[in-house]
Amino acid sequence: MASWRGIAGRCPLATPFGMAVFAAPQLCFADSILAPVGPVGAGDRIILLDATFIMLAIVIPTMLVTLVFAWWYRASNTRATYRPDWSYSGRIELLVWSIPTLVIFFLGGVIWIGSHRLDPFAPLASAKKPLEIDVIALDWKWLFIYPQQNVASINRLIIPVGRPLHFRITSATVFNVFFVPRLGSQIYAMNGMTSQLNLEADEAGSYLGLSAHFSGDGFSNMHFATVAVPQAQFGQWVADAQARGPVLDTATYRRLLRQDLKLSPYTYRGVQSGLFDAVAMQKLPPGEGPNADQSLQHTSPQGGP
């Protein structure tokens, strides 16, 4: 994307029109899955583009031929030959079965290789040891536990740049999907089950993270900032987090089982060991749902629904 900016700057057509032509796609797609910031997103993107171009190679000609036939054989065109009984040709039949079949053969290879190479559960090839992060989806917030650092964070995911991340993901409530579009693959968060996901961020920055499976009235607020920072800064953040905030144990965790429409990010300075496993193994009760506590304070961004 950076090189595009350079081209736009040097372009002799740097008139408003030229700017618009070059800037438009960049503005549109700078924050998209087509501009990934990690190896997983980049791998997914290549497969996506490969599949698209393979198919466009027959889709575009077919569309053109459709238009040509539709135009040429209009009833008012006296130069077109009318073949009122023509309805079979073995050669054409062979062709129309083989073109899509061959394309699907080709695409099938892409699918097979892509599915295995980009399996979300498979560890990333890297010299560095991955950072472990345990994710719990709650109503309607995300809890990120860093077991190696013994800290936890609500609704804000801080990650070091250039280090593989190994997520274990579960839900204490209904289905959700953990998804940071620019990092790549998404995966379900399900009660009683542990999903795994391996990601890595190559560029520092703040990226949108969200839930990609509808989970109830507070669903639209289940987004979180994913902040990728250099390793040193990450260490600093961990040290800060370890210094303040409450401790996450069974008692404070129970508070999280209530439904919150909107919870501002905060951190826990310590985490009771084995908490994630207790949630995933259903040793702790699931989210309470709407009937649990009527005195619950509902807060939403603009004063509530």
Add this chain to the structure above:
Amino acid sequence: MTLFGKLSWSAIPFNQPIPLVAAAIVLVVILGVLVWVTLKGWVPYLWKEWITSVDHKHIGVMYCLLGLVMLLRGFIDALMMRSQQALAFHAPGYLPPEHYDQIFSAHGTIMILFAAMPLIIGLMNFVVPLQLGVRDVAFPTLNSVSFWLTATGALLVNVSLVVGEFSRVGWLPFPPLSELRYSPGVGVDYYLWAVQISGVGTLLTGINFVTTILKTRTYGMTYLRMPIFCWTALAACMLIIAAFPVLTATLAMLTLDRYLGFHFFTNMAGGNAMMFTNLIWAWGHPEVYILVLPSFGVFSEVISTFSSKPLFGYRSMVIATLFICLVSFCVWLHHFFTMGAGGDVNAAFGIATSIIAVGTGVKMYNWLFTMYGGRIRYETPMLWALGFLITFITGGMTGVMLAVPPADFLLHNSMFLVAHFHHVIMAGVIFAVMAGIAYWFPKAFGFRLDEGWGKATFWFAFVGFYVTFMPLYVLGFLGMTRRLQHYDVAEWRPWILAAMVGVLILLCSAICQVMQLVVSIRHREALRDLTGDPWDGRSLEWATPSPPPAFNFAHLPHVDNLEAYWNVKQRARDEQTLGRAAPYEDIEMPRNSPTGFVCAFFATFIGFALIWHIWWLMILGLAGAYATFVVFAWRDVPEYVIPAEEVARSDRANRAIRQEALLGGRTS
């Protein structure tokens, strides 16, 4: 436990102006229509000719009418969703989450189950017996029951607008969210009973049509002489028989969880919600093909007729249809690649999914070569068909993109997915229904639809489709997920506003469609079709007068070729004679029966009572429905006789018209 179960005045949303006003308007309209009909003295006519009719043509028309009304209702939901998202940037918008969630749930449920399904089944009802050259479906009264049970489902969904609430969990009620713990209200129960009751109707339709097609074709109508629309209807109904019981069982398990404290899909006591996802898509994916296969059939008929040519590669088309029918059962897992089933499983289902594109691709090329060497007349049905050919191919392509697991890892549940399935369902199913209605309307009512308004409807729908859904593809690339009630991402805003413009263009299309019906009915004398064959058709429905008599054919036709009626016309021109009419005989036709209507009346109360836990009413309803069935079973005279003279009168008039059209009035 009280007399009215969970039902109390608090169920009426007096504090929410939008549903209350909407419901009041609907009620006033319904009451107004009822009063008007009563004052005009039309009630006996409606009761005799429509409500109790077991004539497949009348039932087909009623299905289409129900589908069109529900299409409008679903579209109003779409307008509300698009405008909510247009407003809700850094703002709450005008629909709070609990209301917005009901709207997208109702939109999906209504559009698939109460708009698209009735429209497709309506066309099948009207067309299939005519194309097969028979007088009715195999089980005419059962057919009426099917329709009225579907209407019951639609009614229950709409009652939820004003009494209680509709489901807030999406068009498929995924547990654990749909379990009592997370959805304690009656919304999910409305969904469950509406879908269960109409699902019974759909299953009966499937059984009815498979029997009709396999067992009651006319003389000489071998399998490979059946019009392609009948083949697609057969494939769709076989899918219904195989898939709808899965839906019924899955929803029954969820119902047991919610009503009797079972633990199939709960978060506790060993429930497994993933199993619901598996089961629901084992129905849900074939459901897509239940809708789209008959749509392909409509396009095949339309493209062939308006190109004035036989369908290219008929046998290939049949094979491709059955191929899609079969493979559609082997792909359901592509709806949840992101659950992490692993490389082998994901790859297998991804490849199976893309294999379906082979069947669809073959169909695409065969339509193309049907146009090749044709004389294409661009009347409204053909415009819809061409719009479909141009649009559907890219919709199929985005579908295969989603079938590639690593690509799906980026696009799953995003606005890209929303764009994709609207792309194929709108350009595939809705365009087909519109083409089918424009094509067969003159057959059903004896006059054509106005071409000007019809073409305006098409162009607004075509342009509106692109302006609405192309921006949603972009939003998918920008990482926007579906079902957001509000958002703060500035990059999404322009595309959401563009989609808003698109949906307003679609509104113009909807208005033109209503105008077309109004204008055509007012000018019906000028648009009258006396020939019975306005498009120079090729299959047997065009051999009947418009509208066809109750018995369809005076003599069951003898078929010796794929294009039965085209052949009759050719032979008449070659031999300069229509041939002699065989002697006329009395025809026995099934008698009208209120069974369907009365059953559905009781089913409505059963559903309502189950939703609100009013157990005495449920028992009364069940007893009433059972009594209706017993009364029907003890009926002594199931048929009535149409005398030979009446058959002769109708057929002679029809023959005179054909004589005039084919032989220029010369007598043979």
